[in-house]
Amino acid sequence: MTTTLLKTLPVDDGSVTLVDHMGNDLSVVNAARVSFGKRKTELEEKDIKLIKYLASHKHMSPFRHVVFSFTLEDISEVVCRQLYKHQVGCAYTSGEFRESATTWNEISGRYVEFDPEFHVPSEFRQQHKSNKQASLEGEIVEDNNLALQVYKDALENSFTSYKKLLELGVCKEQARMVMPLSFKNSLIWTTSLEATVHFIKLRDHQGAQLEIRNLARAIHKLIEPICPHSIEALLSL
Ligand SMILES: Cc1cc2nc3c(=O)[nH]c(=O)nc-3n(C[C@H](O)[C@H](O)[C@H](O)COP(=O)(O)OP(=O)(O)OC[C@H]3O[C@@H](n4cnc5c(N)ncnc54)[C@H](O)[C@@H]3O)c2cc1C
Numbered sequence: 001m002t003t004t005l006l007k008t009l010p011v012d013d014g015s016v017t018l019v020d021h022m023g024n025d026l027s028v029v030n031a032a033r034v035s036f037g038k039r040k041t042e043l044e045e046k047d048i049k050l051i052k053y054l055a056s057h058k059h060m061s062p063f064r065h066v067v068f069s070f071t072l073e074d075i076s077e078v079v080c081r082q083l084y085k086h087q088v089g090c091a092y093t094s095g096e097f098r099e100s101a102t103t104w105n106e107i108s109g110r111y112v113e114f115d116p117e118f119h120v121p122s123e124f125r126q127q128h129k130s131n132k133q134a135s136l137e138g139e140i141v142e143d144n145n146l147a148l149q150v151y152k153d154a155l156e157n158s159f160t161s162y163k164k165l166l167e168l169g170v171c172k173e174q175a176r177m178v179m180p181l182s183f184k185n186s187l188i189w190t191t192s193l194e195a196t197v198h199f200i201k202l203r204d205h206q207g208a209q210l211e212i213r214n215l216a217r218a219i220h221k222l223i224e225p226i227c228p229h230s231i232e233a234l235l236s237l
Helices: 025-036 045-056 077-084 144-167 172-178 193-203 210-223 228-235
Strands: 008-011 014-022 067-076 090-094 125-127 135-140 184-192
Touching: 008 210, 014 210, 025 045, 025 228, 045 228, 067 077, 067 193, 067 210, 077 090, 077 184, 077 210, 144 172, 184 193, 193 210, 193 228
Parallel strands: none
Antiparallel strands: 008 014, 014 067, 067 184, 090 184, 125 135
16 A cells, blocks of 8 residues: 655644654564564565564564654644653754754744744633543633633733833843743654654543644654554554
């Protein structure tokens, strides 16, 4: 089966792009078989069995020979903060598109003035009744328009205050403290296959926030054609 390799997918009002990748299902198999001095050029049925065996017996190192690089553009800082919690097998670079590359931790906000770009949800979900952390997917608040207006007013207020503080001569590193978590960030995320699937398992889950679920689902779609058997085996654990 051949599947078209997707490059960019929308995530809310931002996007995720698979900019680079190394390896595929065969790389996992070859990494595992190197101890026997063997190398294959085509994936066979018994290799797919080997992938399942490796996953089910937690022989994880072969799954680290496949690596992906994604650029995330215009993703809210709320989602980025949740992504940053995934630390093992991942590397980040932020600000790639607006200034020279730095590390992920908002150094850009010290050097570069923020643009008035914020994530604005089109629908406001109700608070979950029993799960204090969650929302009720599909259950929109009664006065969605009013909620939207309150949200937009708060954004405008924050951004106006930010600009006023800068005009008063306040340094960027302090003025940015009035910015809301909805500001849009851009970064590069480079991860191993193992770490990516771990992220998908935890974040495309009903306990996770819808916005990061949308990111996890998009990432899943982008990598699926590259190593479908490994992903299936790792997700089944
Ligand atoms: C639904 C949901 C709700 C969450 N809510 C919160 C919250 O309220 N507050 C909050 O702070 N975080 C929260 N998190 C983040 C969560 O605690 C994890 O930090 C995040 O999911 C990353 O998972 P991880 O630690 O497995 O990933 P990584 O840091 O990438 O680690 C990958 C794996 O490496 C191993 N590992 C990593 N570090 C160590 C270590 N020191 N010793 C031994 N083994 C290690 C573990 O097997 C780990 O699973 C939430 C996550 C989810 C999915």
